[in-house]
Amino acid sequence: MTEFQLIERLKPLLPANACVVVGAGDDCAVLDTGTPGAHTLFKTDAMVEGIHFTPETPPEKIGRKALARCLSDVAAMGGSPTVALVTLGLPPGFDPERVSALYRGMADLASRHSVAIAGGETTTSPERLFLSIALLGSVPAGGAVLRSGARLGDAILVTGELGGSLDGWHLDFEPRLDEGRWLAREFSPHAMIDVSDGLAGDLGHVLRASGGLGAELFKPALPVSRAAKVRARTGDLAKPAVAAALTDGEDFELLFTVASADAVRLLDAWKRRFPGVRLSCVGRVQERPGVWLRDPRSGLQPVAAGGYEHFAS
Amino acid sequence: MTEFQLIERLKPLLPANACVVVGAGDDCAVLDTGTPGAHTLFKTDAMVEGIHFTPETPPEKIGRKALARCLSDVAAMGGSPTVALVTLGLPPGFDPERVSALYRGMADLASRHSVAIAGGETTTSPERLFLSIALLGSVPAGGAVLRSGARLGDAILVTGELGGSLDGWHLDFEPRLDEGRWLAREFSPHAMIDVSDGLAGDLGHVLRASGGLGAELFKPALPVSRAAKVRARTGDLAKPAVAAALTDGEDFELLFTVASADAVRLLDAWKRRFPGVRLSCVGRVQERPGVWLRDPRSGLQPVAAGGYEHFAS
Numbered sequence: 001m002t003e004f005q006l007i008e009r010l011k012p013l014l015p016a017n018a019c020v021v022v023g024a025g026d027d028c029a030v031l032d033t034g035t036p037g038a039h040t041l042f043k044t045d046a047m048v049e050g051i052h053f054t055p056e057t058p059p060e061k062i063g064r065k066a067l068a069r070c071l072s073d074v075a076a077m078g079g080s081p082t083v084a085l086v087t088l089g090l091p092p093g094f095d096p097e098r099v100s101a102l103y104r105g106m107a108d109l110a111s112r113h114s115v116a117i118a119g120g121e122t123t124t125s126p127e128r129l130f131l132s133i134a135l136l137g138s139v140p141a142g143g144a145v146l147r148s149g150a151r152l153g154d155a156i157l158v159t160g161e162l163g164g165s166l167d168g169w170h171l172d173f174e175p176r177l178d179e180g181r182w183l184a185r186e187f188s189p190h191a192m193i194d195v196s197d198g199l200a201g202d203l204g205h206v207l208r209a210s211g212g213l214g215a216e217l218f219k220p221a222l223p224v225s226r227a228a229k230v231r232a233r234t235g236d237l238a239k240p241a242v243a244a245a246l247t248d249g250e251d252f253e254l255l256f257t258v259a260s261a262d263a264v265r266l267l268d269a270w271k272r273r274f275p276g277v278r279l280s281c282v283g284r285v286q287e288r289p290g291v292w293l294r295d296p297r298s299g300l301q302p303v304a305a306g307g308y309e310h311f312a313s
Numbered sequence: 314m315t316e317f318q319l320i321e322r323l324k325p326l327l328p329a330n331a332c333v334v335v336g337a338g339d340d341c342a343v344l345d346t347g348t349p350g351a352h353t354l355f356k357t358d359a360m361v362e363g364i365h366f367t368p369e370t371p372p373e374k375i376g377r378k379a380l381a382r383c384l385s386d387v388a389a390m391g392g393s394p395t396v397a398l399v400t401l402g403l404p405p406g407f408d409p410e411r412v413s414a415l416y417r418g419m420a421d422l423a424s425r426h427s428v429a430i431a432g433g434e435t436t437t438s439p440e441r442l443f444l445s446i447a448l449l450g451s452v453p454a455g456g457a458v459l460r461s462g463a464r465l466g467d468a469i470l471v472t473g474e475l476g477g478s479l480d481g482w483h484l485d486f487e488p489r490l491d492e493g494r495w496l497a498r499e500f501s502p503h504a505m506i507d508v509s510d511g512l513a514g515d516l517g518h519v520l521r522a523s524g525g526l527g528a529e530l531f532k533p534a535l536p537v538s539r540a541a542k543v544r545a546r547t548g549d550l551a552k553p554a555v556a557a558a559l560t561d562g563e564d565f566e567l568l569f570t571v572a573s574a575d576a577v578r579l580l581d582a583w584k585r586r587f588p589g590v591r592l593s594c595v596g597r598v599q600e601r602p603g604v605w606l607r608d609p610r611s612g613l614q615p616v617a618a619g620g621y622e623h624f625a626s
Contacts, residue, residue: 006409006435013416017429019395024432031396031431033449035347044357044398044447046436082332083344085357087445096319103326116330118344119337122319123359127440132400134357134447136346 004205022146025209027073027193028137030144039144041079041137045069049128053171059098060105061171062131067106069196070135071113071175072252076194077146078184079139080177083116087132089125102131113177145184145256150191150210154257154285156217157266160278162199162251163244164227170250179274180254187266192256198247199282200291200303202255207289217283217303219295222246246293246303257285317518335459338522340386340506341450343457352457354392354450358382362441366484372411373418374484375444380419382509383448384426384488385565389507390459391497392452393490396429400445402438415444426490458497458569463504463523467570467598469530470579473591475512475564476557477540483563492587493567500579505569511560512595513604513616515568520602530596530616532608535559559606559616570598 011024021039022030028041047066049055067084074081086106088099099122110117115135159176176194183189191210193202199222207213219242228244258266263281270279286292291303324337334352335343341354360379362368380397387394399419401412416430423430428448472489489507496502504519512535520526532555541557571579576594583592599605604616 006412007432009409009413010416013413013420014430014432015420015424015428016431017395017427020429020431023429026432029396029398029431031449033346033348033353033395033451034351036349038347040346040449042396042398042431042447042449044400044445045434046400046402046445048402048436048438050439051437082330082346083342083355085342085355085447087357087359089359089361089443096322099319100323100326103323107326107328111328114330115328116333116336117327118329118333118335118342118355119320119327119339121358123361124364125361125443126363130402130438130443132357132359132445134355134398136344136353136355136449138346 022144026147027076028079030077030139037141038138039141041074041077041139041144043070043073044132044134045073046130046132048130057171059101063102063105064109065171066131066133067109068173068175068252070133071177072194074135074137075175075177075180076192076254077139077144078180078192079137079144080181081113081115081135081137083118083136084110085118085134086120088120088122089130090122091125091127091129094129143184145189145192147191147193147206148209150206150213150257150285152213152285152287153260154190155260155263155281156203156215156255156257156283156285157263157279157281158195158199158223158253158255160251160253161223161225162195162228162253163225163241163248164231165248165250167227167231169227173252175252176254179277182273183254183256186269187258187262189256189258192254195251195253195255196249198249199255200246201249203291206255206257207291212289214286214289214292215283216286216292216294216300219293221280221282223278223280260284335457339460340389341392343390343452350454351451352454354387354390354452354457356383356386357445357447358386359443359445361443370484372414376415376418377422378484379444379446380422381486381488381565383446384490385507387448387450388488388490388493389505389567390452390457391493391505392450392457393494394426394428394448394450396431396449397423398431398447399433401433401435402443403435404438404440404442407442456497458502458505460504460506460519461522463519463526463570463598465526465598465600466573467503468573468576468594469516469528469568469570469596469598470576470592470594471508471512471536471566471568473564473566474536474538475508475541475566476538476554476561477544478561478563480540480544482540486565488565489567492590495586496567496569499582500571500575502569502571505567508564508566508568509562511562512568513559514562516604519568519570520604525602527599527602527605528596529599529605529607529613532606534593534595536591536593573597
């Protein structure tokens with residue numbers, strides 16, 4: 001059972017109340033907590049040793065990544081992060097110096113984005129370190145960009161470059177907070193998500209949430225990272241660079257859709273506003289479900305119907 | 314290194330911002346998120362299989378306890394819980410039916426307190442189940458009852474009965490939300506905390522947070538639970554019932570201080586408002602640091618200077 005299937009099964013169990021504007025299933029929950037003109041974003045994310053980082057990962061980078069993953073989710077709603085809490089599961093005898101280093105990595109990133117760390121707690125985790133971040137953010141009321149708003153004919157765009165993130169980017173990525181806020185304010189994307197499962201998987205999430213639409217991606221337009229290209233040429237586990245860009249995941253770029261009539265104006269404005277960050281128009285939302293890849297030489301082929309899990313198998 | 318010492322070490326690292334009214338070190342963080350007349354409470358709490366519950370614990374009770382622990386922290390601030398997020402670390406092959414049961418236990422308790430569960434996420438935890446709850450709550454602005462307000466001469470009171478919680482209460486306890494709100498509104502306690510480490514340990518937290526005060530407890534006034542008395546008479550690991558009441562922990566009762574002049578009026582009003590819940594005046598805040606126990610027969614003895622850890626050794 002995939003996480004997606006599990007969430008679908010659990011959703012009917014979850015009690016709601018008047019605070020909840022958007023519940024389970026988006027990058028963050030969206031809440032109305034009575035702040036005039038604003039909604040509150042609420043997100044948690046956990047990382048486990050051996051799954052999201054190794055015992056050799058420097059603790060500063062573990063802390064940094066844990067917070068950055070949550071910040072990326074707030075960015076994908078067009079919001080601003082405000083306050084975080086930290087939960088640590090520590091093996092017995094874990095070096096307090098490493099805990100401090102972990103917090104330093106988190107605190108450095110938090111400070112740069114004016115995020116407060118208002119506390120946290122530690123508990124015992126016998127075999128391996130885990131950490132969970134709970135993050136609050138703010139977004140103008142009604143301004144949160146959801147996964148569920150993609151429309152037929154929308155242009156599909158993605159920031160940065162994709163694939164090969166395990167070569168380092170997954171620990172050092174910059175959450176696209178400025179970019180997400182600017183996009184939400186200036187171009188009201190119909191749908192947005194951050195790329196954690198891979199372009200194909202996360203686009204699948206958007207399309208399913210938007211009523212079962214599909215997408216056609218244009219292969220030459222995919223912003224394949226240099227790391228993915230190098231990996232494709234070397235190593236026993238090499239996979240084609242395009243496949244890496246579609247499925248590696250942990251890119252933490254922003255994937256969004258806008259009315260196709262706005263795409264050219266957006267690409268121009270982006271270049272002026274964020275000259276150091278690539279923005280690519282990679283395809284278009286269509287009626288036929290699933291994600292399809294158009295190759296000028298070999299034609300159209302299906303990429304993924306159900307997201308990352310299916311494509312990987 | 315105890316959690317208390319670790320937090321003291323980490324506190325200077327934590328960035329703050331204008332949202333944070335009370336940061337690390339209380340039952341919840343207190344935030345000003347712009348809601349007129351209200352502050353936001355923010356809390357996370359994690360439970361780990363083998364530490365906070367066993368593989369045999371029914372999953373409904375695991376879910377219930379995880380949320381109840383957080384609700385108890387909100388109760389100890391005099392607040393009302395609003396929205397929770399759930400983070401699950403699941404061993405590979407974990408039965409989805411057990412996950413549903415876990416959520417059901419949580420959802421039942423959430424519904425009874427009008428708390429929404431606005432989503433969550435699952436991740437892989439190879440060896441053992443863990444779950445972490447992030448909870449938001451609300452409290453009138455300036456009305457949160459902190460640990461740090463105890464004053465010289467205050468009466469010390471505690472709800473319910475203490476000790477022997479492992480015989481069942483730790484899974485089934487009722488978070489004292491109505492009681493906490495009523496106390497905050499009607500009697501403005503100077504300091505309040507929920508009893509998770511044991512009366513001696515948690516009173517130690519209050520006294521240290523309140524500028525290094527001390528307390529004298531009156532032994533015959535301690536509300537020793539029946540379970541602690543039964544345990545004291547049976548079993549190889551029996552400890553005196555009074556020691557159990559002071560140190561067992563996981564009682565999740567409210568421990569608070571009020572001006573001694575208010576104590577009798579409060580006890581009377583409590584009996585009318587909460588006839589089914591015991592309230593005991595167990596001692597008084599004094600200048601001499603540490604927690605002291607007065608026994609009418611054997612006189613005064615020190616209980617704990619640094620909380621649970623010291624007393625247990």
